[in-house]
Amino acid sequence: MFATTKFRLRQSIGIVANQNTIEFFRANTRTSVSLKMKPDGVIDFLRNFNGKNSLDYICQLLPKTPPDQIEKIALFLRDNFVLIEHDLDYTTEYISYYYRLLNLLEDFFHRTSDVIGALEKISKSQVAIIGLGAVGSHISLYLARAGVKKFILVDPDKVDVSNIHRQAYSESNIGELKTTCLERKIKEISPHAIIKKIEYPLNKDFFLSQEFPTDVDLIINCADEPSVDYTSSIVSEYAMSHTIPHIVGGGYNLHLTLIGQTIIPYETACYKCFDSKLTEINAIEFLGIRRLDRENRKLGSFSPLSGIAASLASLDAIKVIVGANNFLLQTNKRIEFNSKTKTFNAIDVPRNPACPWCATNRHLKK
Amino acid sequence: MAAAPPFVPGVVSPVLIKRLRLHGINIWKLILAYCSTNKLPFTIKGPLCKKSGFFMLNETYKLKESIDVFVSETESPDKVLIIFHKMTTRDRIEIIAGKGVAEFLALLDGKTTTVDILSKLGNFDNDSAASLIEFLSSQRLIVNFTERPPENQRYKRQIAYFDDLILDRPGHSTQEQLKSKHVTIFGCGAVGGSIAEILGRAGVGEFLLIDYKRVAEGNLVCDTYSTRKDIGNYKTDVLAAFLNTIDSNINISTINEQLLPHTDLSSWIPKNTSLVINTCDEPYIGHTSLKIGRHLHQQEIPFYVAGGFDAHLMSSGELIFPPFTPCIDCAQKTFSVALENWKPTYSSIEDSDENISFETTNNYIAGGSGGFVALSAFSANLASLRILEFISGDSSINFNTVRYEYLINSGFTTEFEMQKQENCCVCNDKI
Ligand SMILES: [Zn+2]
Ligand SMILES: [Zn+2]
Numbered sequence: 001m002f003a004t005t006k007f008r009l010r011q012s013i014g015i016v017a018n019q020n021t022i023e024f025f026r027a028n029t030r031t032s033v034s035l036k037m038k039p040d041g042v043i044d045f046l047r048n049f050n051g052k053n054s055l056d057y058i059c060q061l062l063p064k065t066p067p068d069q070i071e072k073i074a075l076f077l078r079d080n081f082v083l084i085e086h087d088l089d090y091t092t093e094y095i096s097y098y099y100r101l102l103n104l105l106e107d108f109f110h111r112t113s114d115v116i117g118a119l120e121k122i123s124k125s126q127v128a129i130i131g132l133g134a135v136g137s138h139i140s141l142y143l144a145r146a147g148v149k150k151f152i153l154v155d156p157d158k159v160d161v162s163n164i165h166r167q168a169y170s171e172s173n174i175g176e177l178k179t180t181c182l183e184r185k186i187k188e189i190s191p192h193a194i195i196k197k198i199e200y201p202l203n204k205d206f207f208l209s210q211e212f213p214t215d216v217d218l219i220i221n222c223a224d225e226p227s228v229d230y231t232s233s234i235v236s237e238y239a240m241s242h243t244i245p246h247i248v249g250g251g252y253n254l255h256l257t258l259i260g261q262t263i264i265p266y267e268t269a270c271y272k273c274f275d276s277k278l279t280e281i282n283a284i285e286f287l288g289i290r291r292l293d294r295e296n297r298k299l300g301s302f303s304p305l306s307g308i309a310a311s312l313a314s315l316d317a318i319k320v321i322v323g324a325n326n327f328l329l330q331t332n333k334r335i336e337f338n339s340k341t342k343t344f345n346a347i348d349v350p351r352n353p354a355c356p357w358c359a360t361n362r363h364l365k366k
Numbered sequence: 367m368a369a370a371p372p373f374v375p376g377v378v379s380p381v382l383i384k385r386l387r388l389h390g391i392n393i394w395k396l397i398l399a400y401c402s403t404n405k406l407p408f409t410i411k412g413p414l415c416k417k418s419g420f421f422m423l424n425e426t427y428k429l430k431e432s433i434d435v436f437v438s439e440t441e442s443p444d445k446v447l448i449i450f451h452k453m454t455t456r457d458r459i460e461i462i463a464g465k466g467v468a469e470f471l472a473l474l475d476g477k478t479t480t481v482d483i484l485s486k487l488g489n490f491d492n493d494s495a496a497s498l499i500e501f502l503s504s505q506r507l508i509v510n511f512t513e514r515p516p517e518n519q520r521y522k523r524q525i526a527y528f529d530d531l532i533l534d535r536p537g538h539s540t541q542e543q544l545k546s547k548h549v550t551i552f553g554c555g556a557v558g559g560s561i562a563e564i565l566g567r568a569g570v571g572e573f574l575l576i577d578y579k580r581v582a583e584g585n586l587v588c589d590t591y592s593t594r595k596d597i598g599n600y601k602t603d604v605l606a607a608f609l610n611t612i613d614s615n616i617n618i619s620t621i622n623e624q625l626l627p628h629t630d631l632s633s634w635i636p637k638n639t640s641l642v643i644n645t646c647d648e649p650y651i652g653h654t655s656l657k658i659g660r661h662l663h664q665q666e667i668p669f670y671v672a673g674g675f676d677a678h679l680m681s682s683g684e685l686i687f688p689p690f691t692p693c694i695d696c697a698q699k700t701f702s703v704a705l706e707n708w709k710p711t712y713s714s715i716e717d718s719d720e721n722i723s724f725e726t727t728n729n730y731i732a733g734g735s736g737g738f739v740a741l742s743a744f745s746a747n748l749a750s751l752r753i754l755e756f757i758s759g760d761s762s763i764n765f766n767t768v769r770y771e772y773l774i775n776s777g778f779t780t781e782f783e784m785q786k787q788e789n790c791c792v793c794n795d796k797i
Contacts, residue, residue: 010733014710027677104736300527307747314740
């Protein structure tokens with residue numbers, strides 16, 4: 001550690017003085033860390049970490065405390081997201097447009113230079129969103145608001161009057177291509193956004209017939225025609241072969257909202273791992289049973305449920321983009337939201353060691 | 367369950383059914399439970415519900431969209447096991463019936479009358495069909511589609527949802543009910559704006575929007591409605607215009623004033639408002655909610671205190687409607703009691719020489735509260751789920767007052783239940 005290092009106490013940290021310990025409550029993530037120390041004067045002590053005073057200077061201010069102890073405390077608090085190492089100033093643009101996001105990102109990183117790096121990653125990343133319905137249309141706009149500027153939007157459909165109650169379109173958009181509408185809406189938020197539009201259905205020859213860029217940082221599949229499983233298997237297979245992180249299969253699955261799985265190829269359970277696990281579960285549940293076919297079954301849908309799926313997918317998407325993979329919530333888990341009980345139920349789906357898609361070493365695969 | 371059979375297995379006597387019905391017993395449930403525990407076949411015979419049966423046959427029914435039907439063979443060649451799987455609750459209902467029943471179910475499409483289905487199938491007697499329909503209705507597996515108005519194109523998917531979930535009335539009537547609702551929203555920030563959008567899309571007909579602030583650059587990252595061109599305009603006006611692009615028939619009024627301790631709320635909140643939502647977290651949501659909540663209690667207007675504010679970035683908020691729920695004072699007291707010995711200090715870093723830059727950058731607090739649109743939208747969707755459940759008049763609503771909190775980095779949800787306090791005169795008076 002250099003004596004010139006500067007730390008800043010994060011103002012979203014609530015400090016609770018107990019008898020012999022100090023609890024630091026991280027209000028953004030609602031988690032705590034405790035440190036054994038005498039509570040007297042601790043707030044005054046921590047105020048010295050204002051992002052301007054160097055460690056050296058603070059040691060000079062506090063001649064009675066051994067410098068190595070000050071340094072030890074500072075490092076512990078930095079590693080636990082209480083202090084942040086202030087090694088680079090935020091630009092005015094970042095502060096005026098993204099200060100809320102900056103403060104959130106400070107919960108994932110230990111240095112302001114890393115936070116700036118994360119914002120740069122967001123603005124340079126290219127995200128493909130396939131299927132611009134109840135989940136995909138909202139995700140596109142959420143990511144644009146978070147600073148994503150390069151999009152590939154995929155959907156062959158035009159806006160229909162029956163879409164408006166749950167998708168991010170307006171009355172005047174009826175009859176227009178969904179890709180065109182969203183392009184306009186994204187540019188209203190982010191005028192310099194670069195958007196590639198593909199009006200082609202996601203089917204077996206999609207990736208062959210379309211000029212789909214390979215420098216994609218994240219693919220989010222929300223297409224559900226003919227079914228989420230069908231589209232997800234195609235998207236996943238492509239993404240695995242190019243080692244592209246992807247989020248699949250989220251959305252409204254009858255009245256149980258399925259929260260999409262986040263897949264980091266060769267690191268977390270892949271689509272095939274999920275598929276075999278679910279086949280196994282279903283095989284037990286529906287042994288020797290056939291589903292009654294019904295024509296024209298039009299499932300009900302409700303926007304708060306697709307909205308919950310869209311917001312959670314977007315949160316994981318941002319974490320993927322900035323590389324905060326440790327904090328991903330939808331990896332190795334199949335999560336459903338139950339609207340009656342307002343609870344999330346998760347089934348653990350670990351990587352399958354015999355998975356035909358991801359068990360082999362990625363380098364061999366390539 | 368192993369008690370003596372209440373009827374002769376295999377044959378259900380109409381007399382017995384009548385007697386049980388007089389006692390208010392759900393005969394079908396009873397019979398089914400008996401048959402399925404004892405693995406007995408189940409057939410329906412006799413001149414059951416002849417009169418109403420005739421009526422039923424001329425009606426149209428639809429198997430609920432959220433019901434999956436599974437069929438499996440049984441030992442008997444002409445009988446199958448039919449499993450109704452309710453996706454909403456994951457409940458399963460099983461019956462053993464003739465093979466024709468499965469075909470009959472598949473044809474309950476809400477368009478063809480029962481008589482027409484029967485003539486299509488042949489070899490299915492009217493009485494059995496009538497009793498089957500009665501059974502399916504009693505188990506809430508089908509919806510009566512007779513005399514439905516023409517399908518509402520705009521809301522058809524949502525009406526299908528209501529048909530499945532709200533048992534009080536047909537889905538299209540629930541949809542009409544939403545249209546007649548007036549909702550008042552305090553605070554048009556990220557959560558308030560997003561709730562307004564969700565409710566507006568869902569078909570709420572009228573809004574009063576209250577906020578004194580103007581859209582700033584930093585709002586775009588958290589809002590769902592503001593865009594670059596809106597910077598500098600009143601939030602209420604921008605949100606109102608946005609809601610009208612979604613639905614030009616929504617009626618909106620606005621108040622661009624700050625809620626202050628002496629504000630006369632009776633001049634702001636119309637008496638006919640169906641629900642007031644508070645998302646005003648400045649200076650502190652507890653203070654604004656106490657003022658609004660006490661006023662609304664006098665007026666007997668339901669109140670929703672939204673979540674999504676600082677330190678509760680992904681929380682649900684809660685419905686306050688005494689005497690069904692704790693009153694606003696009790697709700698807040700539950701927190702202060704639970705957190706009595708836990709009082710975090712949030713230190714501000716004094717920074718006198720940089721005041722100028724702080725002003726130009728509006729609300730920036732270094733290392734302060736975080737957020738972005740996915741988090742505020744999450745809170746708004748969770749709140750809207752509860753709000754729509756309430757204003758759509760779902761009589762099965764549960765009035766437990768629970769605040770759900772989703773944790774950003776662990777994915778766990780915490781639940782905090784608010785309680786009526788012992789000495790509260792509001793909560794202990796009316797019950
Ligand atoms: Zn795998
Ligand atoms: Zn009370």
